[in-house]
Amino acid sequence: MLTRNNLLAGTAALVALALFGPAGAQTPIKIGELNSYKVFPAFLEPYKKGIELAVEEVNAAGGVLGRKIEVISRDDNGNPGDAVRVAEELLSREQVSFLIGTFPSNVGLAVADFAKQRKVLFIAAEPLTDKIVWDSGNAYTFRLRTSTYMQTAMLIPDAVKLKKKRWAIVYPNYEYGQSATAAFKKLLKEKQPDVEFVAEQAPPLGKIDAGAVAQALADAKPDAIFSSLFGADLAKFVREGQTRGLFKGVEVFNLLAGEPEYLDPLKEEAPEGWYVTGYPWSEIKTPEHTKFLTAYQAKFKDYPRLGSVVGYSTVMSAVEAIKKAGSLDQDKLIAAASGLKLMTPFGMVEYRPIDHQSTMGAYVGRIAVKDGKGYMKGWRFVDGKDALPSDAEVLKMRPKN
Amino acid sequence: MTFSSIIIQLLNGLAAASSLFLVSAGLSLIFGVTRIVNFAHGSLYMLGLYGAYSLIEALGRTPIGFWSAVILAALAVGLVGIVIEVLILRRIYRAPELFQLLATFAVVLVIKDIALFTWGAEDLVGPRAPGLSMAVEILGKCIPAYDLLLIAIGPVVLGAVWLLLTRTRWGALVRAATQDREMVGALGVDQAKLFTSVFFVGSVLAGLGGALQIPREPANLELDLAIIADAFVITVVGGLGSITGAFLAAVIIGVAKAFCIGIGTVTWFGFEISFSKLTLVVEFLIMAIVLVARPYGLLGKPQAVQRIAADPVPPLTAPSWKVALVWVVLLLGVPLVADRYITIMLTDIVCFALFAVSLHFIMGPAGMVSFGHAAYFGLGAYAGGLLFKRAGLPMEAALLLAPLCAGAFAVVYGWFCVRLSGVYLAMLTLAFAQISWSIVFQWDSFTGGSNGVFGIWPSAWLADKTTYYYLALACCGTGIALLWRVLFSPFGAALRAGRDSPLRAEAIGIDLRGFQWAAFVLVGALAGLAGSVYAFSKGSISPSTISIGQSTDGLIMVLLGGVETLTGPVVGAAVYTWVRDAVARHTEFWRAVMGCIILLIVLLFPQGLVGGLKALFLRWKEQRA
């Protein structure tokens, strides 16, 4: 029987253990990393592994500027307020040189604005929002991942080729889904002025009533569907749509659905023939990817997800920026990051001086099923720089600093 | 919409209502008998899905395998419910009202991490129901056969629960306890056994609701919080303790959502209205309308006396000026000795402290529990940010005008809320908070939508973190002092009196509603001040400042510190913010650790931290004497 005193003693010990754990060594270059680990674990666990692999490789090769690197990770709870505090903690207590990371758009934008205020380099890893480099872009913020606009633009050529008139759209009701939809409508309309958008459904993120949504889309009798659903919403939509015959004779385009994070849970029900952006990890044979894949599988006995590539490449970007700057001075780091070129598992990327967006590309293909698993068939790699708007358009959107 | 689409959407709504009903029925039973606001009910639902997934994998994708997995999963979840009741809740039935909410909140954290540890982070898409994987054609449209089965299961379970409640001795006891908990004690019934059995049945229903969803919904870690709000809404809309009401409410909300989706986007008078986006908030709109029209839900009856198991509220003791002065000096001195981060952390804590104190004011002494207190915090934050950014006011003016805006919202929301009482009142505050949240979330052009507002940094003279900390301390400290002062004023005493006995208050000429309304506005404005100070300390605001999560944090802080003490909320805000920060930094499964810490506090100090320490101190003094 637990007595109150026993419990008291146990609590004291536990709290002490939790709060006063061993402190790390001081010599390495510290990079502060924050992310919503507990809110989006499916994407961020592989991401974290990617970071670990990169740190290991960099340090095995002797580190940078003659010092080893250390990535100090924090959970921002998916909340911009917490994120800003955690970022402060990394900078002022951990004395990190600069910041990397973040996943949801609102957290990414909040930290970007914070970086501007504090005048430190911030390499946004995951946030897809276009605003982070365009409407709300700033001098201190760089973004690695292929953005919503870019991924949408990559699907446009296939969409145009099909010459479908009646399009229905479904998207999760928040920044990412809204901007994907806006970009898609704009880009398709430019290429195919007679296109008609016959239905638009915006279910709340994570709470789609898939049956009703599938039915409502079917009622509009579309020729094609553009979706930016992912995760549990996607899985529910796929199942309901298939059962209800929504996809019969209808072409479907779905952002992100080819990423292993979202494709693999669907298993044998992966929707065949869908046009998606994603990551066909087992089939990419470039030397840079093979090297990454081998090392990753050796270390974790698991295959990489897209998150792994993003985590890995973010740390590599940070390291290359330090190397190029030759110092940890913020101005020099920013100058170095602008126009920084480096090799990632997806090939060479450049952080464009014009808007600090990296030219990381993505894979576009169609979903097929083999051995009870979905995979990307007939994929091609689209370089990010080919999926961006013209410089003039970018300059118009991005505030002058 | 054509006739056939209307019929199909109706069926879709009914199918969706089925699981919602099962979960809500369990919640309603548990609340009716134990008066526990079981925050962990959504976690039980989530476990139902995970359990069914694993059991189907183990037993095979055959009809027998599938259905035995569903039933076994539901029963297993029932056992989890028993464990929670016996190990945790049973020990704190006599704690102050709502304290159990704190324990169930901790259980949510723990279960979430256990699920993550056991089943991993990836969504688990379960199999279709064997033999029911096809679609049935109705009016030329396809609907999954499984959905039709679900539509039938709802009424069947309703009937079964009804029989259980009306035809068995157990059911008679449950109904009696729902009416008047003391009576059951008086009848010589073993209360512990009754509560455990009710928890078992309620949990089984939640687990069943989850398990039945496995062909429709992947098991994932977001399900617990996704369903819990809906379940509460349905329970309250139906009327607490009314199972039939819960069914009715589930059907109304399920069907309303399906029709919002079915209607899609329409153009009225040149305005484009997206009903599909309305699904974000439709259940809360329905709840607000129902509660305003029917203060006890559709089929509910006026609640029996609430504070039955708990001892009477002890008197409030006024804070000592000397002690307060020592604290102020200490807090002023912190930036001189501590590192920059402590100052930043304290700025957060100071904001949350005012937020928690304002919540405590309304839920403790004024006796009106608010589940949606973040509305005022968040609206204050937005008001500050938007006055600064969109109206171009100086930051100082924006900061100080923000509380007025938050107060203005409280004038409107409070007017409706003070007409209700108990959990109905609490849920109406939540409805208003969610409606505010959804508007902020949707209004891209004005509020920045889901991204929020950026670039709202303090003026140059306040930009330094230490200076800003002093500003926060001054603003929030004044706010807290003001609220405490008011508590001991005639106005505050009248509120406490009204909480103790509304009947007597009315009988000595106190216009209780008027006082409560004024209290709403006061705390709304001060929560708004906290929000606006917070917003400028972060440089940005997002809809999460109005979210259920923020409201819950406030409740946790108040309860953790002790709702029956004055300083409890401040201590709760400090401990909760600091421990979460520290734990999140040092452990991977920080949610579970956090949950365990809260559970320990709950079990050790059923009066909250301050209440518990006070009791310990008194005991120590007695022993010395």
Added chain:
Amino acid sequence: MSDAVLQVEGLHKAFGGVQAVADVSFAVSAGEMLALIGPNGAGKSTCFNMLNGQLAPDLGIVRLSGRDIVGLRPRAIWRLGVGRTFQITATFASLSVRENVQMALYSYAGKLRSMLSRFGAAFRPEADALLTQVGMLDQAERTCGVLAYGDLKRVELAMALANDPRLLLMDEPTAGMAPRERVELMELTATLARQRNIAVLFTEHDMDVVFSQADRIIVLDRGQLIAGGTPAEVRANPNVRAVYLGSMH
């Protein structure tokens, strides 16, 4: 009956099809103790709740010193000088005995809206005077939540007297008390009523209390007044004897 403090004429109330109170008329004068008795379900509580504003009568007039008070809210009726005690005591459990009485005094003076002054500073002598009258001064500092039941009844009485009432409405004032305490409380009430010239209307189950303390008694059965008069008259009334089946001595 022109000096009647409370005058009730032709009061009716039906719930659904059931006539709970039918054509009830009576009056109470200043300084008088009037007991309203009757078996369970006779309509006593309904009758009471129509007098204090909790229920609206279907028909009938309720006059307080000549003024019609039908349709007024309870707190408005209180403002006109009606004090109440409840069958189950209703006091403010988290406040001290003195603060309970002060609350009533503050309310009467319209001073409860102040947000910054300190509650309890004013009306202290007045509160203590009332507490002395009900014999509770020695417990003034104690919290109501910890008081014995009989003491709570006294606190209620003190609160009911705080607005200097013309009329006291006491619903089962001695319910739940020991027999000795009952007589004490009602003797105290009677004394105060006479001293301050207050009209008292009370319902009561304990016939000892009724017959020893009431100046007059009215008897309600199935919603109708069946008898009224002095204790001796009522005791002798055959209708009353029939209703109570000889349970009275």
